[in-house]
Amino acid sequence: MKTVADLLEQIGLGRERVAMVNLSSAMGAQFAEMVREMTERVRALGPNPLDQTEAADDHC
Amino acid sequence: MIIAEQKKLEEIQALVGNARKVLIAGCGTCVTVCFAGGEKEVGILASALRMKSRLEGKPLAVDEVTVQRQCEWEYIDPLGERLKDYDLVISLACGIGVQAMNERFPDTITVPGLNTTFLGLPEEQGVWEERCQACGDCILGITGGICPIARCSKQLLNGPCGGSQRGVCEVNPETPCAWQLIWERAEKLGRVEQLLAIQPPKDWSKSRDGGPRKIVREDLRLVENE
Numbered sequence: 001m002k003t004v005a006d007l008l009e010q011i012g013l014g015r016e017r018v019a020m021v022n023l024s025s026a027m028g029a030q031f032a033e034m035v036r037e038m039t040e041r042v043r044a045l046g047p048n049p050l051d052q053t054e055a056a057d058d059h060c
Numbered sequence: 061m062i063i064a065e066q067k068k069l070e071e072i073q074a075l076v077g078n079a080r081k082v083l084i085a086g087c088g089t090c091v092t093v094c095f096a097g098g099e100k101e102v103g104i105l106a107s108a109l110r111m112k113s114r115l116e117g118k119p120l121a122v123d124e125v126t127v128q129r130q131c132e133w134e135y136i137d138p139l140g141e142r143l144k145d146y147d148l149v150i151s152l153a154c155g156i157g158v159q160a161m162n163e164r165f166p167d168t169i170t171v172p173g174l175n176t177t178f179l180g181l182p183e184e185q186g187v188w189e190e191r192c193q194a195c196g197d198c199i200l201g202i203t204g205g206i207c208p209i210a211r212c213s214k215q216l217l218n219g220p221c222g223g224s225q226r227g228v229c230e231v232n233p234e235t236p237c238a239w240q241l242i243w244e245r246a247e248k249l250g251r252v253e254q255l256l257a258i259q260p261p262k263d264w265s266k267s268r269d270g271g272p273r274k275i276v277r278e279d280l281r282l283v284e285n286e
Binding site for chain 1 (some may be wrong): 068069070104108111112114115116117119
């Protein structure tokens with residue numbers, strides 16, 4: 001996960017856009033809370049900057 | 061095998077410079093096994109370069125190829141025609157592959173995407189350690205299969221230095237003292253006597269001190285040297 005975060009940072013997309021948490025299937029409430037937190041974090045970061053580029057149609 | 065690490069994205073981008081269409085060439089041998097320059101790493105680097113260049117407003121066209129071995133003519137020759145389409149090649153092979161590409165295709169610039177680091181083995185998943193320095197005069201038969209040239213920080217030939225403390229090297233406490241390992245193995249095998257003979261100074265002319273090395277096997281050559 002650190003490798004992916006480092007790569008996203010080097011690319012310029014920011015390491016905050018990816019996260020991993022370990023939860024069991026019995027931790028539904030915690031899962032929902034993590035998803036809420038991640039959603040808020042990504043919203044705060046704004047849309048994927050690659051979508052704003054000219055070549056947004058290209059495959060990455 | 062040859063162990064290598066990928067360069068930072070910024071450094072690779074600097075090597076690409078003003079090129080607008082590049083080919084990333086991976087190698088299917090050593091650097092695939094050490095997860096530095098195989099097909100998978102070629103794909104990841106290509107995607108990273110495409111995204112980074114787009115974010116910076118200078119989209120880079122990046123294609124991918126991986127050959128079985130970049131250090132042999134027969135495997136890189138098929139790339140020849142294709143290279144005319146590119147401003148530059150980023151090689152994810154070891155330094156030998158990078159030089160083979162430049163030598164075989166002198167009209168194409170091939171830059172390294174890896175730092176070739178050492179000859180070694182995977183000690184465990186994700187951990188590689190140096191084992192050989194290709195010194196040209198192997199003494200593993202005397203030292204119980206443990207190389208003091210590659211694994212002793214001072215490349216000593218006749219036992220440990222005073223910096224060997226509790227079995228580890230003074231240069232780095234995470235490095236086992238090679239001579240401690242050699243001695244323990246000799247004791248275990250009942251071959252301590254073999255270590256008591258004084259080894260003369262090493263002939264470094266067979267290593268890098270003798271300049272670039274070359275082996276010629278007349279029995280294997282297809283054209284006889286008259």
